[in-house]
Amino acid sequence: xxxxxxxxxxxxxxxxxxxxxxxxxxxxxxxxxxxxxxxxxxxxxxxxxxxxxxxxxxxxxxxxxxxxxxxxxxxxxxxxxxxxxxxxxxxxxxxxxxxxxxxxxxxxxxxxxxxxxxxxxxxxxxxxxxxxxxxxxxxxxxxxxxxxxxxxxxxxxxxxxxxxxxxxxxxxxxxx
Amino acid sequence: xxxxxxxxxxxxxxxxxxxxxxxxxxxxxxxxxxxxxxxxxxxxxxxxxxxxxxxxxxxxxxxxxxxxxxxxxxxxxxxxxxxxxxxxxxxxxxxxxxxxxxxxxxxxxxxxxxxxxxxxxxxxxxxxxxxxxxxxxxxxxxxxxxxxxxxxxxxxxxxxxxxxxxxxxxxxxxxx
DNA sequence: TCAGATAACCTAACGTCGTTAAGTAACGTG
DNA sequence: CACGTTACTTAACGACGTTAGGTTATCTGA
Numbered sequence: 269x270x271x272x273x274x275x276x277x278x279x280x281x282x283x284x285x286x287x288x289x290x291x292x293x294x295x296x297x298x299x300x301x302x303x304x305x306x307x308x309x310x311x312x313x314x315x316x317x318x319x320x321x322x323x324x325x326x327x328x329x330x331x332x333x334x335x336x337x338x339x340x341x342x343x344x345x346x347x348x349x350x351x352x353x354x355x356x357x358x359x360x361x362x363x364x365x366x367x368x369x370x371x372x373x374x375x376x377x378x379x380x381x382x383x384x385x386x387x388x389x390x391x392x393x394x395x396x397x398x399x400x401x402x403x404x405x406x407x408x409x410x411x412x413x414x415x416x417x418x419x420x421x422x423x424x425x426x427x428x429x430x431x432x433x434x435x436x437x438x439x440x441x442x443x444x
Numbered sequence: 445x446x447x448x449x450x451x452x453x454x455x456x457x458x459x460x461x462x463x464x465x466x467x468x469x470x471x472x473x474x475x476x477x478x479x480x481x482x483x484x485x486x487x488x489x490x491x492x493x494x495x496x497x498x499x500x501x502x503x504x505x506x507x508x509x510x511x512x513x514x515x516x517x518x519x520x521x522x523x524x525x526x527x528x529x530x531x532x533x534x535x536x537x538x539x540x541x542x543x544x545x546x547x548x549x550x551x552x553x554x555x556x557x558x559x560x561x562x563x564x565x566x567x568x569x570x571x572x573x574x575x576x577x578x579x580x581x582x583x584x585x586x587x588x589x590x591x592x593x594x595x596x597x598x599x600x601x602x603x604x605x606x607x608x609x610x611x612x613x614x615x616x617x618x619x620x
Numbered sequence: 621t622c623a624g625a626t627a628a629c630c631t632a633a634c635g636t637c638g639t640t641a642a643g644t645a646a647c648g649t650g
Numbered sequence: 651c652a653c654g655t656t657a658c659t660t661a662a663c664g665a666c667g668t669t670a671g672g673t674t675a676t677c678t679g680a
Contacts, residue, residue, distance in 0.1 A: 269638060280638080282658055290638065344584060345521045365594055390597045393581070394606050401577025405569070408520060418541055421566045430570050433613030445667060456667080458629055466667065 269293075291348055298348075301339040302363070308332050309364040318375040319439065323431050325368060326399040330427040333403035340407050344400075368392050381438050391438065398434045402426055445469075467524055474524075477515040478539070484508050485540040494551040495615065499607050501544060502575040506603040509579035516583050520576075544568050557614050567614065574610045578602055 269290055273280040287293040308328055312321040333340040369392045375381065376388055385391050406423045421429075445466055449456040463469040484504055488497040509516040545568045551557065552564055561567050582599045597605075 270636080278657095279659060281640085281660085284639075285657060341523070344580070347517070387597070389595050390602060390605055393578070393597055393602055394609055397577035397581055397602065397606060398574045398610070399577065400581060401573035401575065401579075402569070403577075404520070404580050405573055405576060419565050421563070421569055426566060426569055426573065429566055430573060433570055433610055434574070435613070437609035437611070437613035446665080454628095455630060457631085457669085460668075461628060 294342075294346075294348060298343055301336070301343050304336075304339070305329075305332055305343070306364040306367070310367055313367075318371040318378070319380055319435065321371050322368065322375065322395055323435060325364075325371075326395060326431040326434075327424075327427045329364075329396075329399045330403045330406070330423055333407050334423045337407045340403065345404065345408070365392070365396065368395060380440060382440055385438055394438070395434060398430050399427065402430055470518075470522075470524060474519055477512070477519050480512075480515070481505075481508055481519070482540045482543070486543055489543075494547040494554070495556055495611065497547050498544065498551065498571055499611060501540075501547075502571060502607040502610075503600075503603045505540075505572075505575045506579045506582065506599055509583050510599045513583045516579065521580065521584070541568070541572065544572060556616060558616055561614055570614070571610060574606050575603065578606055 269283060270280040272293075273283060283293065287296065309325045309332075312324040312328065315321045315324060369388060372388045372392045372395070376385075376391070381391065402423070405420070409420065445459060446456040448469075449459060459469065463472065485501045485508075488500045488504065491497045491500060545564060548564045548568045548571070552561075552567070557567065578599070581596070585596065
């Protein structure tokens with residue numbers, strides 16, 4: 269708070285006339301980042317095939333994390349009290365997960381997935397979870413001083429590989 | 445520090461005779477948790493097939509995270525200064541990642557993977573990343589107050605599904 | 621056996637942090 | 651021009667990690 273205040277040329281207490289407390293401020297910044305990520309993923313809307321969109325989203329999700337590690341950590345990894353329901357102002361229309369889920373539904377209607385996969389939400393969570401894991405690993409890299417023998421692959425390389433693997437695992441026909 | 449000291453019936457300053465500072469103490473606790481996770485994963489050693497071991501490790505990794513969310517967050521998600529090289533005392537023999545990597549190597553020698561996969565390290569990171577993502581999602585669940593429409597599947601269900609998907613994506617023959 | 625070192629622990633205090641209380645200056649509205 | 655609201659200030663509180671300095675117990679060696 270005091271450091272933010274210094275940087276913007278005010279006193280720390282001035283912030284409290286605009287935000288209830290530190291968490292409220294951080295949540296606002298966090299929502300901003302969520303919108304940025306959502307927008308980045310929504311760029312894939314132009315691709316005609318829903319599976320291609322999902323693939324591209326996966327790769328770009330990791331790219332976002334690697335390019336904005338502070339924001340990514342901030343969004344997903346920093347513990348903060350759950351904001352009150354009134355604070356949840358993020359619009360599903362600009363949410364990344366909602367977009368992913370819509371694409372899974374679309375691909376499912378086209379019969380792209382193996383017959384075993386009928387739960388779109390579960391599929392979406394598998395897609396998200398797989399790239400989320402890689403993203404988190406890359407964004408918390410320094411911690412792996414604990415695993416000095418971990419020879420981490422390039423984010424781009426592992427992202428492509430992960431997306432390929434998961435797609436081959438869920439798709440009826442493996443085009444790629 | 446003060447709260448820990450209270451709980452163990454000492455003054456806060458007493459701790460500084462046993463640990464250099466807060467980070468040193470936390471790193472020690474963290475190493476403890478890493479050993480616990482490593483041991484949990486190493487239990488799979490009894491399974492004869494390396495692929496079965498990898499599958500079971502994936503499911504148990506998520507189980508560990510869900511059963512010990514505090515520890516898991518602590519190990520992977522809490523930002524802390526990188527410990528000095530002298531502090532890295534974790535033995536590869538009791539490390540989970542090293543065990544995973546060894547199993548990937550073993551399965552690769554048996555020709556279990558599709559010919560495209562020749563990089564054992566990359567494969568290990570795909571296995572780890574996929575379940576790590578789900579684990580992180582489940583362990584940071586409260587934060588998804590931001591995604592109120594996210595209908596999170598049961599950890600066990602999504603863990604099994606993830607492991608199946610990734611295995612189908614990398615294995616030559618899909619036995620399961 | 622006893623001096624001296626070492627270890628384990630204490631109290632007091634410092635600086636930093638998030639936050640609150642109380643006050644002041646500027647501004648828009650009747 | 652009075653008046654409430656807004657934007658901001660200084661001063662201070664309590665909690666935190668940490669340090670300095672002192673006290674007591676325990677162990678070691680001549």
